[in-house]
Amino acid sequence: MSFENILGAADYTEGWEPPVYGWLLLDAILAWTSYDYKKSLILAAMAAETMAEAILQREYERLLGGDRPNTRMRFVEQGTSTAARELRDPVYSALIETQGSPKMKRLLHEAALYVLGRSLLIERQGLYDQIVRLYKTRNEILHGGGARYDTGGFFAHYRDVKNALRAVIDLCDWLGGPAGFALDDTPLLLDGWPAEKPTSKPPLPDAG
Protein backbone atom coordinates (compact mmCIF):
# COMPACT_ATOMS: atom_id res chain seq x y z
CA MET A 1 0.00 0.00 0.00
CA SER A 2 1.57 3.20 -1.15
CA PHE A 3 0.67 6.77 -0.40
CA GLU A 4 -0.51 7.03 -3.99
CA ASN A 5 -2.97 4.23 -3.28
CA ILE A 6 -4.37 6.21 -0.38
CA LEU A 7 -4.68 9.29 -2.55
CA GLY A 8 -6.44 7.20 -5.17
CA ALA A 9 -8.88 5.80 -2.66
CA ALA A 10 -9.68 9.23 -1.33
CA ASP A 11 -10.74 10.32 -4.80
CA TYR A 12 -13.53 7.78 -5.14
CA THR A 13 -16.84 9.55 -5.04
CA GLU A 14 -20.42 8.59 -4.38
CA GLY A 15 -21.53 5.94 -6.82
CA TRP A 16 -18.06 4.55 -7.15
CA GLU A 17 -18.17 0.84 -7.70
CA PRO A 18 -15.43 -1.33 -9.11
CA PRO A 19 -16.29 -4.16 -11.47
CA VAL A 20 -17.50 -7.40 -9.93
CA TYR A 21 -14.73 -9.38 -11.57
CA GLY A 22 -12.23 -7.15 -9.81
CA TRP A 23 -13.56 -8.14 -6.40
CA LEU A 24 -13.65 -11.77 -7.45
CA LEU A 25 -10.01 -11.57 -8.40
CA LEU A 26 -9.05 -9.84 -5.16
CA ASP A 27 -10.96 -12.47 -3.21
CA ALA A 28 -9.19 -15.18 -5.18
CA ILE A 29 -5.83 -13.64 -4.24
CA LEU A 30 -6.95 -13.39 -0.64
CA ALA A 31 -7.96 -17.05 -0.61
CA TRP A 32 -4.57 -17.95 -2.07
CA THR A 33 -2.74 -16.08 0.67
CA SER A 34 -4.99 -17.85 3.16
CA TYR A 35 -3.93 -21.25 1.82
CA ASP A 36 -7.50 -21.90 0.68
CA TYR A 37 -6.40 -23.09 -2.72
CA LYS A 38 -9.54 -24.72 -4.10
CA LYS A 39 -11.55 -21.66 -3.18
CA SER A 40 -8.93 -19.50 -4.86
CA LEU A 41 -9.15 -21.56 -8.07
CA ILE A 42 -12.94 -21.33 -8.12
CA LEU A 43 -12.90 -17.58 -7.56
CA ALA A 44 -10.16 -17.08 -10.13
CA ALA A 45 -12.16 -18.97 -12.74
CA MET A 46 -15.25 -16.95 -11.89
CA ALA A 47 -13.22 -13.76 -12.17
CA ALA A 48 -11.91 -14.77 -15.60
CA GLU A 49 -15.34 -15.61 -16.97
CA THR A 50 -17.04 -12.54 -15.49
CA MET A 51 -14.16 -10.37 -16.69
CA ALA A 52 -14.39 -11.57 -20.27
CA GLU A 53 -18.15 -11.22 -20.33
CA ALA A 54 -18.15 -7.75 -18.78
CA ILE A 55 -15.43 -6.30 -20.98
CA LEU A 56 -16.90 -7.78 -24.15
CA GLN A 57 -20.31 -6.46 -23.16
CA ARG A 58 -18.88 -3.03 -22.49
CA GLU A 59 -17.29 -2.96 -25.91
CA TYR A 60 -20.47 -4.31 -27.52
CA GLU A 61 -22.52 -1.54 -25.96
CA ARG A 62 -19.97 1.03 -27.04
CA LEU A 63 -20.23 -0.18 -30.62
CA LEU A 64 -24.01 -0.34 -30.37
CA GLY A 65 -24.19 3.25 -29.23
CA GLY A 66 -21.70 4.54 -31.76
CA ASP A 67 -22.61 7.26 -34.20
CA ARG A 68 -20.93 5.74 -37.20
CA PRO A 69 -22.20 2.55 -38.85
CA ASN A 70 -20.21 -0.45 -37.73
CA THR A 71 -19.36 -2.80 -40.56
CA ARG A 72 -17.99 -5.53 -38.30
CA MET A 73 -21.11 -6.05 -36.21
CA ARG A 74 -24.50 -7.20 -37.41
CA PHE A 75 -26.85 -4.88 -35.62
CA VAL A 76 -30.45 -5.45 -36.58
CA GLU A 77 -33.75 -4.35 -35.15
CA GLN A 78 -35.57 -7.17 -33.44
CA GLY A 79 -38.78 -7.41 -31.47
CA THR A 80 -42.33 -8.65 -31.61
CA SER A 81 -43.94 -5.25 -31.78
CA THR A 82 -42.94 -1.88 -33.08
CA ALA A 83 -42.68 -0.47 -29.59
CA ALA A 84 -40.53 -3.33 -28.37
CA ARG A 85 -38.14 -3.34 -31.26
CA GLU A 86 -34.55 -2.82 -30.29
CA LEU A 87 -31.20 -2.85 -31.96
CA ARG A 88 -29.12 -5.89 -31.19
CA ASP A 89 -26.64 -8.25 -32.75
CA PRO A 90 -27.88 -11.86 -32.86
CA VAL A 91 -24.43 -13.14 -33.78
CA TYR A 92 -22.97 -11.65 -30.61
CA SER A 93 -25.87 -13.01 -28.57
CA ALA A 94 -25.27 -16.50 -29.92
CA LEU A 95 -21.56 -16.28 -29.18
CA ILE A 96 -21.94 -15.32 -25.54
CA GLU A 97 -24.97 -17.41 -24.65
CA THR A 98 -23.21 -20.73 -24.88
CA GLN A 99 -23.16 -22.43 -21.51
CA GLY A 100 -20.60 -24.71 -19.96
CA SER A 101 -16.91 -25.16 -20.62
CA PRO A 102 -17.03 -24.28 -24.32
CA LYS A 103 -18.36 -20.89 -23.30
CA MET A 104 -14.98 -19.86 -21.91
CA LYS A 105 -13.26 -20.89 -25.12
CA ARG A 106 -15.82 -19.06 -27.17
CA LEU A 107 -15.55 -15.89 -25.11
CA LEU A 108 -11.79 -15.79 -25.50
CA HIS A 109 -11.68 -16.69 -29.18
CA GLU A 110 -14.77 -16.23 -31.31
CA ALA A 111 -16.57 -13.59 -29.24
CA ALA A 112 -13.39 -11.63 -28.59
CA LEU A 113 -12.49 -11.80 -32.26
CA TYR A 114 -15.97 -10.63 -33.20
CA VAL A 115 -16.29 -7.77 -30.73
CA LEU A 116 -12.71 -6.70 -30.03
CA GLY A 117 -11.23 -7.77 -33.33
CA ARG A 118 -8.66 -9.82 -31.42
CA SER A 119 -8.51 -13.43 -30.28
CA LEU A 120 -6.63 -14.65 -27.26
CA LEU A 121 -6.23 -18.01 -28.93
CA ILE A 122 -4.53 -16.41 -31.91
CA GLU A 123 -2.50 -13.78 -30.09
CA ARG A 124 -1.49 -15.66 -26.94
CA GLN A 125 -2.30 -19.32 -27.12
CA GLY A 126 -0.33 -20.10 -23.98
CA LEU A 127 -2.45 -17.77 -21.90
CA TYR A 128 -5.59 -19.04 -23.63
CA ASP A 129 -4.65 -22.59 -22.65
CA GLN A 130 -4.05 -21.54 -19.06
CA ILE A 131 -7.47 -19.88 -18.75
CA VAL A 132 -9.24 -22.84 -20.33
CA ARG A 133 -7.32 -25.10 -18.00
CA LEU A 134 -8.40 -22.99 -15.04
CA TYR A 135 -12.02 -23.20 -16.09
CA LYS A 136 -11.69 -26.93 -16.45
CA THR A 137 -10.21 -27.11 -12.96
CA ARG A 138 -13.08 -25.09 -11.61
CA ASN A 139 -15.54 -27.56 -13.10
CA GLU A 140 -13.63 -30.48 -11.67
CA ILE A 141 -13.72 -28.93 -8.19
CA LEU A 142 -17.38 -27.98 -8.33
CA HIS A 143 -18.78 -30.97 -10.16
CA GLY A 144 -16.24 -33.66 -9.53
CA GLY A 145 -15.63 -33.19 -5.84
CA GLY A 146 -12.14 -31.79 -6.19
CA ALA A 147 -9.35 -30.98 -8.55
CA ARG A 148 -8.19 -34.20 -10.13
CA TYR A 149 -4.52 -34.40 -10.70
CA ASP A 150 -4.73 -36.70 -13.69
CA THR A 151 -6.69 -34.44 -16.00
CA GLY A 152 -4.28 -31.61 -16.51
CA GLY A 153 -6.01 -29.18 -14.21
CA PHE A 154 -4.29 -26.81 -11.81
CA PHE A 155 -3.09 -28.42 -8.64
CA ALA A 156 -4.54 -27.05 -5.43
CA HIS A 157 -1.25 -25.90 -4.03
CA TYR A 158 0.65 -22.66 -3.66
CA ARG A 159 2.65 -22.50 -6.85
CA ASP A 160 0.02 -23.78 -9.24
CA VAL A 161 -2.67 -21.50 -7.84
CA LYS A 162 -0.28 -18.58 -8.12
CA ASN A 163 0.19 -19.44 -11.80
CA ALA A 164 -3.58 -19.55 -12.23
CA LEU A 165 -3.97 -16.15 -10.60
CA ARG A 166 -1.18 -14.74 -12.73
CA ALA A 167 -2.99 -16.01 -15.82
CA VAL A 168 -6.19 -14.21 -14.80
CA ILE A 169 -4.26 -10.99 -14.17
CA ASP A 170 -2.63 -11.35 -17.59
CA LEU A 171 -6.06 -11.94 -19.12
CA CYS A 172 -7.24 -8.73 -17.49
CA ASP A 173 -4.34 -6.88 -19.08
CA TRP A 174 -5.03 -8.44 -22.47
CA LEU A 175 -8.68 -7.48 -22.30
CA GLY A 176 -7.81 -3.92 -21.31
CA GLY A 177 -9.24 -4.20 -17.81
CA PRO A 178 -7.96 -2.53 -14.64
CA ALA A 179 -4.22 -2.86 -14.22
CA GLY A 180 -1.96 -3.26 -11.24
CA PHE A 181 -3.30 -6.28 -9.37
CA ALA A 182 -0.75 -7.15 -6.72
CA LEU A 183 0.30 -10.75 -6.56
CA ASP A 184 4.03 -11.02 -6.17
CA ASP A 185 4.33 -8.89 -3.08
CA THR A 186 1.84 -10.81 -1.02
CA PRO A 187 3.17 -11.19 2.50
CA LEU A 188 3.04 -14.91 2.81
CA LEU A 189 4.25 -16.14 6.12
CA LEU A 190 6.00 -18.95 4.33
CA ASP A 191 7.00 -17.17 1.18
CA GLY A 192 7.73 -19.62 -1.57
CA TRP A 193 6.18 -22.54 0.26
CA PRO A 194 6.06 -25.33 -0.61
CA ALA A 195 9.74 -25.47 -1.31
CA GLU A 196 11.06 -27.18 -4.38
CA LYS A 197 11.17 -30.89 -4.04
CA PRO A 198 14.65 -32.27 -3.44
CA THR A 199 16.15 -33.62 -6.63
CA SER A 200 17.45 -36.73 -4.97
CA LYS A 201 16.43 -38.83 -2.05
CA PRO A 202 18.57 -38.67 1.08
CA PRO A 203 20.85 -41.67 1.48
CA LEU A 204 19.42 -44.60 3.34
CA PRO A 205 20.94 -45.33 6.74
CA ASP A 206 23.61 -47.90 6.74
CA ALA A 207 22.00 -51.32 7.16
CA GLY A 208 24.94 -52.46 9.21
Added chain:
Amino acid sequence: MGLLLVAQLERVGWWVVPDDSPPVIPFARWPGVSLVNPLAIQSVHTLHGNQRLSHLGAPDGETDSLTMCTDVLCCVMPGEFEGREPLERGELFFTALYERVPEILRQLRWSARSPLFPTRTAGSSHMGAFPSQSRADHRAPEFGGARSDRWHGPGMGGVV
Protein backbone atom coordinates in the same frame (compact mmCIF):
# COMPACT_ATOMS: atom_id res chain seq x y z
CA MET B 1 -10.86 19.05 17.87
CA GLY B 2 -11.50 15.94 15.86
CA LEU B 3 -11.32 12.26 16.38
CA LEU B 4 -8.58 10.26 14.83
CA LEU B 5 -9.90 6.84 14.00
CA VAL B 6 -7.36 4.09 13.71
CA ALA B 7 -8.15 0.72 12.32
CA GLN B 8 -5.58 -1.98 12.26
CA LEU B 9 -5.59 -5.72 12.01
CA GLU B 10 -6.82 -6.49 15.46
CA ARG B 11 -7.42 -3.19 17.01
CA VAL B 12 -9.62 -0.24 16.45
CA GLY B 13 -9.07 2.80 18.51
CA TRP B 14 -9.39 6.48 18.65
CA TRP B 15 -7.24 9.36 19.57
CA VAL B 16 -8.05 12.98 19.82
CA VAL B 17 -6.15 15.28 17.57
CA PRO B 18 -6.49 18.94 16.76
CA ASP B 19 -8.03 19.47 13.36
CA ASP B 20 -4.85 20.90 11.92
CA SER B 21 -2.46 18.31 13.32
CA PRO B 22 -2.14 15.53 10.79
CA PRO B 23 -1.75 16.04 7.08
CA VAL B 24 -5.17 14.91 6.04
CA ILE B 25 -6.45 13.87 2.64
CA PRO B 26 -10.05 14.89 2.03
CA PHE B 27 -12.21 11.86 1.48
CA ALA B 28 -14.39 12.60 -1.50
CA ARG B 29 -17.17 10.20 -0.69
CA TRP B 30 -17.99 11.61 2.71
CA PRO B 31 -17.41 15.31 3.21
CA GLY B 32 -15.83 15.95 6.55
CA VAL B 33 -14.03 12.64 6.62
CA SER B 34 -10.39 12.55 5.76
CA LEU B 35 -7.72 9.96 5.43
CA VAL B 36 -4.55 10.55 7.33
CA ASN B 37 -1.15 9.74 6.03
CA PRO B 38 -0.08 6.84 8.26
CA LEU B 39 3.36 8.34 8.37
CA ALA B 40 1.91 11.18 10.37
CA ILE B 41 0.77 9.01 13.21
CA GLN B 42 4.07 9.11 14.96
CA SER B 43 4.00 12.83 15.20
CA VAL B 44 0.38 12.84 16.20
CA HIS B 45 1.24 10.47 18.98
CA THR B 46 4.25 12.44 20.01
CA LEU B 47 2.49 15.72 20.07
CA HIS B 48 -0.92 14.75 21.19
CA GLY B 49 -0.74 11.29 22.64
CA ASN B 50 -1.98 12.44 25.97
CA GLN B 51 -4.96 14.24 24.59
CA ARG B 52 -7.10 11.18 24.31
CA LEU B 53 -10.73 11.43 25.16
CA SER B 54 -10.42 9.59 28.41
CA HIS B 55 -14.16 9.59 28.88
CA LEU B 56 -14.47 7.39 25.79
CA GLY B 57 -12.88 4.66 27.80
CA ALA B 58 -9.33 4.42 26.54
CA PRO B 59 -7.19 3.25 29.43
CA ASP B 60 -3.81 4.71 30.15
CA GLY B 61 -0.94 3.26 28.24
CA GLU B 62 -2.85 2.35 25.11
CA THR B 63 -1.24 5.13 23.14
CA ASP B 64 2.03 3.24 23.30
CA SER B 65 0.68 0.78 20.81
CA LEU B 66 0.16 3.58 18.35
CA THR B 67 3.85 3.92 17.75
CA MET B 68 3.93 0.34 16.53
CA CYS B 69 1.25 0.83 13.94
CA THR B 70 2.74 0.91 10.50
CA ASP B 71 -0.13 -0.36 8.39
CA VAL B 72 -3.01 1.65 9.61
CA LEU B 73 -5.96 3.47 8.28
CA CYS B 74 -6.97 6.67 9.88
CA CYS B 75 -9.83 8.99 9.27
CA VAL B 76 -10.44 12.26 10.95
CA MET B 77 -13.90 13.60 11.35
CA PRO B 78 -13.39 17.18 12.41
CA GLY B 79 -16.47 19.01 13.42
CA GLU B 80 -18.74 16.08 13.03
CA PHE B 81 -19.02 15.57 16.73
CA GLU B 82 -19.05 19.15 17.81
CA GLY B 83 -22.11 20.43 19.56
CA ARG B 84 -23.32 16.93 20.32
CA GLU B 85 -24.08 15.47 23.65
CA PRO B 86 -21.45 12.99 24.85
CA LEU B 87 -23.78 10.05 24.42
CA GLU B 88 -24.59 11.09 20.88
CA ARG B 89 -20.92 11.62 20.12
CA GLY B 90 -20.24 8.08 21.13
CA GLU B 91 -23.01 6.79 18.93
CA LEU B 92 -21.72 8.80 15.99
CA PHE B 93 -18.25 7.51 16.57
CA PHE B 94 -19.30 3.90 16.49
CA THR B 95 -21.52 4.51 13.51
CA ALA B 96 -18.48 5.82 11.70
CA LEU B 97 -16.40 2.96 12.97
CA TYR B 98 -18.70 0.23 11.80
CA GLU B 99 -20.14 1.74 8.68
CA ARG B 100 -17.39 3.79 7.16
CA VAL B 101 -14.19 2.00 7.93
CA PRO B 102 -15.07 -1.17 5.99
CA GLU B 103 -16.00 0.95 3.03
CA ILE B 104 -12.83 3.00 3.30
CA LEU B 105 -10.81 -0.19 3.50
CA ARG B 106 -12.66 -1.49 0.48
CA GLN B 107 -11.70 1.59 -1.48
CA LEU B 108 -8.12 1.31 -0.35
CA ARG B 109 -7.98 -2.31 -1.38
CA TRP B 110 -9.29 -1.50 -4.78
CA SER B 111 -6.94 1.44 -5.18
CA ALA B 112 -4.02 -0.84 -4.33
CA ARG B 113 -5.48 -3.76 -6.29
CA SER B 114 -4.62 -5.85 -3.29
CA PRO B 115 -6.92 -7.59 -0.82
CA LEU B 116 -4.42 -7.41 1.97
CA PHE B 117 -4.47 -3.89 3.23
CA PRO B 118 -4.12 -2.95 6.02
CA THR B 119 -2.86 -6.18 7.44
CA ARG B 120 0.41 -7.66 6.40
CA THR B 121 -0.47 -11.01 7.88
CA ALA B 122 -1.69 -13.64 5.49
CA GLY B 123 -5.19 -14.87 5.93
CA SER B 124 -6.32 -12.41 8.51
CA SER B 125 -8.10 -9.85 6.47
CA HIS B 126 -11.48 -10.15 4.86
CA MET B 127 -13.00 -7.57 2.68
CA GLY B 128 -16.25 -6.04 3.74
CA ALA B 129 -16.87 -8.13 6.78
CA PHE B 130 -16.91 -6.87 10.29
CA PRO B 131 -17.05 -8.48 13.68
CA SER B 132 -20.37 -10.03 14.40
CA GLN B 133 -20.35 -9.01 18.01
CA SER B 134 -22.65 -6.26 19.05
CA ARG B 135 -21.00 -2.92 18.90
CA ALA B 136 -22.59 -2.13 22.24
CA ASP B 137 -20.20 -4.63 23.74
CA HIS B 138 -17.33 -2.39 22.87
CA ARG B 139 -18.69 0.92 23.86
CA ALA B 140 -17.48 2.62 26.92
CA PRO B 141 -19.86 2.47 29.89
CA GLU B 142 -20.61 6.13 29.48
CA PHE B 143 -22.17 5.30 26.14
CA GLY B 144 -24.08 2.25 27.10
CA GLY B 145 -21.38 -0.32 26.47
CA ALA B 146 -21.03 -3.27 28.74
CA ARG B 147 -17.26 -3.52 28.55
CA SER B 148 -15.35 -1.51 31.06
CA ASP B 149 -12.05 -3.34 31.19
CA ARG B 150 -10.66 -2.48 27.80
CA TRP B 151 -11.62 -0.22 24.99
CA HIS B 152 -10.97 -2.89 22.46
CA GLY B 153 -10.88 -6.62 22.65
CA PRO B 154 -10.29 -9.66 20.52
CA GLY B 155 -13.75 -9.43 19.06
CA MET B 156 -13.04 -6.07 17.57
CA GLY B 157 -10.54 -7.14 15.02
CA GLY B 158 -9.30 -9.72 12.69
CA VAL B 159 -11.51 -8.70 9.86
CA VAL B 160 -11.19 -4.96 9.75
